[in-house]
Amino acid sequence: MNPQFLMDGLIAGAMIGLGAIGVTLTYSILRFANFAHGELLSWGAYLALALSGGLGLLSTTLSMPIGPFSFGWSLPLATILAIILTGLLALAVDAVLFGRLRSRGSAVIILVMASFGVSLALRSLLEFIFTSKPAYYTKALQIAVKIGGGLRATPDQLLSLGVALVAVVAIHLLMTRTDIGRSMRAVSENPALAGIAGVDVRRVIRVVWFIGAALACIAGIMTGLLVQIRPYLGHDLLLPLFAAAILGGIGSVPGAMIAGLIVGLSEAAAVQLVGAEWRAAVSFVILVAVLLLRPRGLFGRAA
Amino acid sequence: MSLDLIAYAAFFLTMALTYAIMCLGLNVQWGQTGLFNVGIAAFVAIGAYVSALLTTPDAAGRVGGYDLPIAVGWIGGALVAGLAAWLVGALTIRLRSDYLAIATFGVAVTVQLCVLNLQPLTGGAFGIGFIPRPFGNLASDPLAFGLSNLALMAAVVLALYLALQHLAKSPWGRVLRAIREDETAAQALGKRPIRFRLQAFTIGGAIMGLAGAAQGHFIGFIAPDNYLPILTFQVWAMLIVGGSGNNRGAILGAVLVWGLWALSAAAVSAFVPPEQQARAASLQIVMIGVGLCLILLLRPRGILGASNALASLTGRRTRKFKE
């Protein structure tokens, strides 16, 4: 077996992990499985595409590749704007739909169903605007460099791994060391008591949407950069995201990242052993195994 | 001309009725039990492929092809789809309500993958052809063929409708309703909610399998593309429009939404230039998604709505604060 699959699995796993952190946070605090989370990845990727395209038109120097990477400054700049816009998109959907259903005291499953409708609408809207033809941030080709141990990776891939690592550490510190992180954990355990203890639950919910969407946006852009941008980009990652969030234990940030890497590496191993056409089934197998053996996941608390 | 029109109407209605069967299956799961299934397409596909394998003539390079009677195929399809539903349900129904949704989503992805990749069994991307059609001996007379198929499908829907109505009024249906209204009270009465939910989910899955088998035999040809997630969305739209919990609404919703879908698709192909048709089709789906959300927000009882199943779930529930 070619050890290169480790590198591929690590990179895919990092993207799944980032997305899964968003799923696990929104799941534990909003208390429903958001089927539209995948679409936040896709929207993040397309928003960055449109914005970096726009910036490239403004100034051609912005689209000149930076150092060893395949993209120019227009992409990092667009990423920052796209993160904000994706966050605002999530907040807008919550304001018009989920928030209203919540304040009405709707059952969890109604929120799940609404998220299903949102995912359909958002995905097809992307298809309508950008068509289903794959798009790319850059046409530049990249050459994989040797990084030791017989492994190769492109500079873009290494950068993505670095960004994922920084993002995970940052979110972990936010959750454990800051007021807002503590409030988020409190709301996740008991929203009514959090209110009594002085936590503004609605503000916490807005922060969670924004963070989840921001991470989704970063994961979407990374996927778009390393693979390609398609309207189904996020939808196709949704099952791996759910599998990683549940495997890691709902609410656990490190759990989601570790589980994301496990899912990514298992997929890469399956591609080697069984064949690429079965990659998408790996998450399902993992999901079934977790639900069967340890429904609360690796790091989750007992329900 | 008018005979052609009748033949077309018969074809359209027969198709709509196959969706009505799926909708009735979903109604047992969601409308009567509150179980959210995001993998309808998977159960329909299982029914269609199993029935096709049982009834098609032997073909070179493909497993199956047992050349059995159509009725055997229908029953086999329903049984295997029911078994799949039972497995998924047994795994997840005891867990949080949305784990079932996630699991069914996984089933949909996986079944689609199997159908595409298990070429010796399913014919891969090309699917399975030469599925025997009911009243195939009348195929030379489109009108008689169409009308007899319509009559058959209508009879199936009617029988299913009567059976489900009977079931809803039976002690079993009453327990199901009691569980939906107040799980703890039902539990206190000695009913085991998990077992009843699992039974309802299995029955619903089997009915979806039957629908898949019936549809496959009516068209005579099946391929993976027929069982994409969009099918799941369509059936949901049908049930929500018809008003969940209500069997008559489920049938009516299926005919109505299928009619709207076919009509708007026809309009798209007639009025939209060919290079823009894919875009227009995606706008069609945006509308289904937005419509689903709007109904949840504004008309939780459905457009024709008669039942309060969905309404009781969207209504004011502050139970968690109760003493």
Place this chain on the structure above:
Amino acid sequence: MTVPALQTLALAAGYEPDLPIVRGVDLSVAPGELLVLLGPNGAGKSTLVKAIAGVVPVHSGNVLLGTRDITHIAAHGKIGEGLAFVPQTENIFATLSIHENLQLAAAVLPRSRRGEKIASLYQRFPDLATKSSRPAGTLSGGQRQMLAVARALIIDPRVLILDEPSAGLSPKIVAEVFSMLKEINADGVTIILVEQNVKAALAIASRAVILVEGKIRHEGAASTLLGDPIIAKLYLGTSQPQEAQQP
């Protein structure tokens, strides 16, 4: 006459919009009082204090804290007004450490005052200080109650409301909790206490209010209520007049 620390004016409240459980309560609590709310099961005691704390919807009427109308301020906003509430069950965050429980509540204070405030509470509850980094879920019943009260005290509340703090505790621990409440009250904090444990509650209370079917049926000094055989029999579930005793 001084302004009451807290009063409700014709307050009606309940979980369902058409089903009031509290039905027109005029309650007035003087500054520095330790008021105990008594009454049979289902009388609406718990609902009344939850409505005051903003956890149960108010249908009509008003809640005044001092002269300020706080009826429609959300639960978390009432903390800022100086009203603290300790629910009966699940009143601590079991997955957060003891220190984090206190930090969470201290977040409403200016940053400069948080550390000193938490330190002063550790002084008052030394049991909590020794276990500060442990998950709160590992505490015993009595310690949980201490933590819940400490959490409520962080804001130096003007009014502290407790919903059955003695529930599920052994008599020895109940005595500890009640003596702690008496100390807090002696420091000038107005306390409203919902209790089933009539004898112990009346022993520390200055005044008692008896709620029946969502309305106030009786009120008076704790000592008189204890001495009234009819009231004792009807509402307090005891046939013998109780003697006030200091814990």
